[in-house]
Amino acid sequence: MTSSERPFLNRRLAEFGTTIFAEMSALAVSTGSINLGQGFPDTDGPQEIREAAVRALRDGRGNQYPPGPGVPELRAAVSAHQERRYALSYDPDTEVLVTAGATEAIAAALLALLEPGDEVIAFEPYYDSYAACIAMAGGTRVPVTLRPHEGSFRLDLDELRDAVTDRTRLLLVNTPHNPTGTVLTREELAEIAKLAVERDLLVVTDEVYEHLVFDGAEHVPLASFPGMRERTVTIGSSGKTFSFTGWKVGWVTAPPALVGAVRSAKQFLTYVASGPFQYAVAEALALPDSYFEAFRADMLAKRDVLAAGLAEAGFEVFRPQGTYFITTDIRPLGESDGFAFCRALPERAGVVAIPNAVFYDHREAGAPFVRFAFCKQTQVLEEAAKRLKAAW
Ligand code: PMP
Numbered sequence: 001m002t003s004s005e006r007p008f009l010n011r012r013l014a015e016f017g018t019t020i021f022a023e024m025s026a027l028a029v030s031t032g033s034i035n036l037g038q039g040f041p042d043t044d045g046p047q048e049i050r051e052a053a054v055r056a057l058r059d060g061r062g063n064q065y066p067p068g069p070g071v072p073e074l075r076a077a078v079s080a081h082q083e084r085r086y087a088l089s090y091d092p093d094t095e096v097l098v099t100a101g102a103t104e105a106i107a108a109a110l111l112a113l114l115e116p117g118d119e120v121i122a123f124e125p126y127y128d129s130y131a132a133c134i135a136m137a138g139g140t141r142v143p144v145t146l147r148p149h150e151g152s153f154r155l156d157l158d159e160l161r162d163a164v165t166d167r168t169r170l171l172l173v174n175t176p177h178n179p180t181g182t183v184l185t186r187e188e189l190a191e192i193a194k195l196a197v198e199r200d201l202l203v204v205t206d207e208v209y210e211h212l213v214f215d216g217a218e219h220v221p222l223a224s225f226p227g228m229r230e231r232t233v234t235i236g237s238s239g240k241t242f243s244f245t246g247w248k249v250g251w252v253t254a255p256p257a258l259v260g261a262v263r264s265a266k267q268f269l270t271y272v273a274s275g276p277f278q279y280a281v282a283e284a285l286a287l288p289d290s291y292f293e294a295f296r297a298d299m300l301a302k303r304d305v306l307a308a309g310l311a312e313a314g315f316e317v318f319r320p321q322g323t324y325f326i327t328t329d330i331r332p333l334g335e336s337d338g339f340a341f342c343r344a345l346p347e348r349a350g351v352v353a354i355p356n357a358v359f360y361d362h363r364e365a366g367a368p369f370v371r372f373a374f375c376k377q378t379q380v381l382e383e384a385a386k387r388l389k390a391a392w
């Protein structure tokens, strides 16, 4: 939809149409295609966690407004998770905030922390809600482009340093990174942390794919670096880790002054959400390490199936070290416009994918890249690969 077709939409949001995820999922339904576009699993999370949600509903826990910061059980579980995985300690009463998914956490953090005109540095390609939320908060986004280098998309630390100005208020980081699958290394994160401390920047770090890292890559929270705890808002979500994207249970961990700010904005967005599911997610976070290991191993196997299929079909594959997305380059197929490619793909191959260009300010930099999600059953991935191979 163009802006002239949305005459009432204000200037801040005029550039943002319908999200690509809604558009592409609708296209998948209307064409009966395999949907490797929007990132949601086609298998629900653990049965015992579903039962925990049912029990909460039946027992009347969370059927009325839960407490604004989230139910105590979930705040305690988030705090214990950060301690167990990363030795990061957050007080469940003053340093944890439950949100309506990571999406609300991002929105509330940006609305709370930015003054109009503040610059926000985000790595391009960036998750689509970042740009819209920066705009809603009246901020100015300053993209730093991740560029292909030896098989993965990498950050240029000099470019990042050069992007900081006197107006920069906040770094918006995402690792593991959607859509490229890049996992920032300990060394890169240390440099980012150094820069944030030197220039006295706030950091919002979206770590929703923290449990999806492969090939020996390691997820290191930015908050764990020297000088970072006090300036960092860390965002997590149950949607990806437990395969319940519809439950919309996310969280923020940060020191009290930052959590307080984010809560001020959050209370006027949803106030609260997902009451009974909060109790179930508290149980999920306490699952033994074997759950997280099995989940990761399963996704790794799926990654390998789809990566091999895409390579065989002729795509250049950027093998992701994290997330459940594979970014490809379509130029080896003789194509160069990811938008046109993705709009034609359902008809041509019965498969839906996402054009990475939507995640760029510099659209031309993202034009030939297309993202496929592999959080699907193996036979679905195999069928998609077969169709793609037959189409070229
Ligand atoms: N951040 C990133 C990088 C994502 O890919 C997503 C999509 N799950 C979100 C945030 C939103 O997460 P949620 O579904 O918990 O709102």
Ligand code: GLN
Binding pocket: 019, 021, 022, 037, 038, 039, 040, 178
């Ligand atoms: N995070 C998911 C993705 O990147 C989709 C979330 C959404 O539909 N907004 O595909």
